[in-house]
Amino acid sequence: MNKLLQLILALLIFASCRHPKPKPINKLYVPSDEAAVTTLAFNYIMPSDSTLKKHLIKYKFPASETDNIEQLKSQLDTARLYVFIADTLMRIPEDYLKKQAKDRHRNDKDIVKNMLVDSWAPEVIINEKPGIFQLKNLAFTYNYEYSLYNQRKKLPPVFFNAGMFRMSAVFFNHNKTKAFAYIEKRGGLVVAQGYDIFLEKKKGNWFVVLCDIDWSS
DSSP states (O other), X not given: OHHHHHHHHHHHHHHHHHSOOOOOOOTTOOOSHHHHHHHHHHHHHSXXXXXXXXHHHHHHSOTXXXXXXXXHHHHHHHSEEEEEEOSBOBOOOTTHHHHXXXXXXXXXXXXXHHHHHHHHXXXXXXXXXXXXXXXXXXXXXXXXXXXXXXXXXXXXXXXXXXXXXXXXXXXXXXXXXXXXXXXXXXXXXXXXXXXXXXXXXXXXXXXEEEEEEEEEO
8 A cells, every 4th residue: 555655656746747837927918909919929020938949059059069959958948038128119100111012012022912011001000109118018928038128137147038129019000900010139049130010800819911021130
């Protein structure tokens, strides 16, 4: 009987050790159209933490450097991955989408993309009012530490920067069925990229219909 109890206890301990780490929860998050679009936009250009770790290893070292690879794997198992977000929302001109539409017709032969931008440009309302990024608009989907850049605390001894984000406000059409946002991402697996993101609401849910790289360096 004692052996049976010992076996059950051992199995329970083993199971608890293998239990996956729960995802972080943003207690400030408030569901809204703006929050849904913001979260979708971030997640569309940000890989999961497991994907980033996998590609970060390939990005850092060639396959022949086995010792360095194993050391990095060990560090990534315990290190925190930080995503930093610029506090101030980026301001873009009121005619940004209209100019994008004109530039596309001049330089881009993708008819479908051009038609989509053409349809968004006259409907989505863009203003240049300054604003602050609100963490209440970002659901924590992956196992990252999300922090406003100017509110970051003292970092732990071992950490990895998964990316630095700058974002415009989310702009909608009058009945909030179309949305647009501009995001810049620096660091992580890329040096720097800017994205135009177009989203549409269907049957109560938001979907990304186009995420286009505006520039890359």
